[in-house]
Amino acid sequence: MSGAAQNVPAEGHNEMTEEAAPVPRGTGVTLWRQIAERLEADIAAGRWQPGERLPVEAELASAFGVNRHTLRRALASLAESGLIEATAGRGTFVKALPLRYPIGPRTRFSEIVSAGGRWPFGRFLGGRVENADAEVARELEIAEGTPVLRIESIHEADGVPISYGTAWFVASRCPDLDLVYAATGSLTRALSTLGIEDFRRRETRITARPANGREMEQLSIAPGRSVLVLERVDVEPNGRPLQWGRSSFAADRVQLVFKP
Amino acid sequence: MSGAAQNVPAEGHNEMTEEAAPVPRGTGVTLWRQIAERLEADIAAGRWQPGERLPVEAELASAFGVNRHTLRRALASLAESGLIEATAGRGTFVKALPLRYPIGPRTRFSEIVSAGGRWPFGRFLGGRVENADAEVARELEIAEGTPVLRIESIHEADGVPISYGTAWFVASRCPDLDLVYAATGSLTRALSTLGIEDFRRRETRITARPANGREMEQLSIAPGRSVLVLERVDVEPNGRPLQWGRSSFAADRVQLVFKP
């Protein structure tokens, strides 16, 4: 590490004063972005708990081998994402916490979030009836061109966006679902209101990639952060597809759990 | 899009000549990196099939609204990852293809890769006996300090690295597993040789994040690409934990599939 430590750390328990792995240069990702990502990952991994204070800027800068201004640029982006908050004279504190998210036959966002001790909410962004294209038709096992209801929403836990995505429903099966969903903030409850008492997960497909502009915006996550992209098909008890959806989960705010 | 198209595209079916969404600037990710990621995502999404030629550099540059040199920098990184190959006078062609990877009670890498029509191989990187730390002990349900066998390996399909990770086994249960694994290139076969005929998946936990330096190196993926991090526990028929492992999957080369 080329940068010499500029401030001698106070005595006592001290994390992060040992040098971190060098931040690679020339990778196409700026230093401040990489540092922000590492700090975010460390927080997600539990290195610092909510409410805990991070090492001071000078220490972090030294540990990462960068200038304090570069380090501050990293912290600024974390603050922008809502993960940390800094106050002059006081320090920088952690705000975030990941959610344990089991995926099973009866995956229900509301139940999962409530079980995690937080407040679930489905923020309805928009819905409209459109004719099923080839992909939607295949997933829902209907004829191409059949009217489907397309709903776009964000799912939040304690006001923090967890997932953002789109779901398609057979329009004739779910009249006015968008209106009831918008009113209740819960998809499961809206379906129940419409007489659909049960459905279960048929298949979940997962990939991951860096968030795009829309996802960054809707999920309030920093550029370059990863999203887990879930494509899922839910079916009614008679086996008929009810819903096909594709959602992006803020990877740092959720940990998917599977038990075969 | 500020950049004017510099070459009139040839007549006939033509993708990508319409302008792509503008590449954001000031995000901490260079333009060439973002372009590389988008092209990689498009390839993974099936926009171009292996063997198919990408639009020429001038067209791509125009579509992304960047200089041809910037576009070339993006293509260079994709070529470095093995996704594409370019030849002067000939064009740029796609090489990559994602693997469908079902996760279930009997997840076996070899079976999955073979089912996908490719050649599976477990590249043994190293193994040694060590004393279980707190985390390993908890996952394997043994006393802290119990000797465990730690194995590091890369799993490949047709010579392309798919996952890289570490697994821990109760040393007394799997004597010489590392040696047999190194010799056979198949964990399942190695365990069978040692008298362990069956095991099943108890739990799989998934997160995602950008690949770190080691993962970029071992998986031959470009900086900033995402990895799917799987923590898994496998147990023997009697319910006793056999293996705890944590592997990083190249997110662009694999799509995880779950059927509850």
Place this chain on the structure above:
DNA sequence: TCAATTTGTCTATTCGTCTATACAAATATG
């Protein structure tokens, strides 16, 4: 109340990214 600590802001310089122009080299096709 004051000193110490920590974050916040300003100005300036150097290095890397992006753009631009031009032309060489390799391949494909008529």
Place this chain on the structure above:
DNA sequence: CATATTTGTATAGACGAATAGACAAATTGA
């Protein structure tokens, strides 16, 4: 074989990232 097409390389200038130094502002604790 010649032309068109496409990638590959060289040089140069403008702009953003990173560094550096200095000092102000806010908070904490003695």
